[in-house]
Amino acid sequence: MTRNPYAVAAITKHGVDIARSLSASFQNMDVIYPKKFEKGDEAKRGIQMYEGSIRDVLPSVFHSYKGIVMVVSIGAVVRLVAPLLKDKKTDPGVVVVDDNKEHAISVLSGHLGGANELTKEVAAALGARPVITTASEVRQTIPVDLFGKRFGWVWDSPENLVSVSASVVNEEKIAIIQESGEKDWWEYDRPMPENIKMYASIEEAIHASPDAALVVTHRNLTEKEAPILENGVLYRPKVIVLGMGCNRGTSGAEIESVIKETLDELNLSIKSVKAICTIDLKKDEEGLIETAKKYGWEFTCYAPETLNTVEIEEPSDTVYKYTGAYGVSEPAARLYSGADELALVKKKSGNVTISVAVIPCET
Template structure:
């Protein structure tokens, strides 16, 4: 697994003539590079650059807080002393890559996984003909980086406090329990030491460090061991409502339906409704409150799904089958509902699971 792409813009800092030359080459070959050069060499850089005066520490402090990615043409030891006092957390720190004076090695120093540092090191190395140096255990052993698992598919991680023990078990050859009942498989072949579990209950009760991929709510009992829980965006909530309903009323009922049916709100992919209703302010507000898009379904698509849904008032009022059920099925590409239509005053909700990912 190569991890997410390097984040832009990229601040590239050089304090020597040779470093300035390599920084200029990098700017011509890598998108989103902004070059900072010791003013002694700025006139020798063919292209835009920002000249600065030594010492280096104030500049690094400034760019560390403003750029998602940094490339420093300094020794690793120098870089460590410069950025060490600035660290605040792996979710917030920028990616940092350092290069030696000869441009032989591009070393991923910081934020290799979530920050895209490993990808940045590889990209910089490819542009300069250098060797990327990536030292994370997962990269060295060819194992998945668990803090990135499913990230390209929009998975959300719960139980991040268990990352260290589960990752350590995987790196040390297991055993690590694995259970999945929703979403696409994260690998073609399970890594060494990963043990497939036949059920969610067995996974949670095994006492093993576990990886669980599910859109179901966990049972309310203590876990027997550390669990990393990944939520794939597999659930589509079809929604129908009366005109003038508030977004908070819609959003609250969607969450209630998910909870009462043992489904995880973190796996909600989108709301869906008939195209004629998609402009309803309450539905748009509900999507914003829930942090998901609102998908509009053409009336003819809803009509084609009439045989798969239950009778509803919308047939009499709109000449259409159940808006909530048909919209959920249409967007999910599914042929059956996970939750049939539920009604609460002026709002109806039905839930389907993305069939392509089930």
């Protein structure tokens, strides 16, 4: 049973020393090596030892880790992992370190599996040279499959990832349209390449006839805008905030139904929802907790006095009588999002009250 998201595996005497040294620099890395190199402290340190060949061990642990560092020759690693590969979206990142710890090489799942970043960290820990051959990394351009990942952005059109990535690294004409989400996604200390241009709207980008496009928005595209995705990738930033109130005991199914219905009415994507916000009287409301957990959304609760610090459009004396706040869904959405205007001030549907805000796109 694994205890950590990363592992380092070795097969030689020198490799074992490197693996042990590397694990001391990582608080979340398991160590795996042959029992014949046992040093006596393995049980205390939680080190996994094996008899025989690494080929017999690797299949049982390969997909149990987010990333694996192998102090093994790169040719051997290729042959070892080839039969274990499933999909670039799920395969772990693999980094190879040579027996003299001179190089740390990103071998597999450089982007999605995080091997490129792991390579840099391993190289820094060992004093080795990081070797990364991913085209977007080498060319210092946008890694399409990782665009916005550190902010939590998700794809809504992954079928074009390969073709759009090719357009980017081949320096074709690329359009970027960003309507929401974090703006500090350019990671290099130089201007963007001239082939990549920002456009104020999808309509403007379509008119420019780009070879490929990256579209960042919380909106559902209109039929007129859809052609931008013929060779484009749609990203969903986490910017939608749901302020919510409900009667005690309201089911998660009813809450979820109201959310979906409301977002459809507003033409917004559920993939861009970041949080459900409410009053702290509802911090144990099972339906709200269940819905937030199902979608991986944050669940934030505010005290009545905090909600009352927000100026709202529809204060209610009745709500105040029962909760101590003049509103729940509207001020909660405003507090979390920081938005001056809401996409939906307030709607009552069955046992649920909902307000919708969009976190402003910082310039």
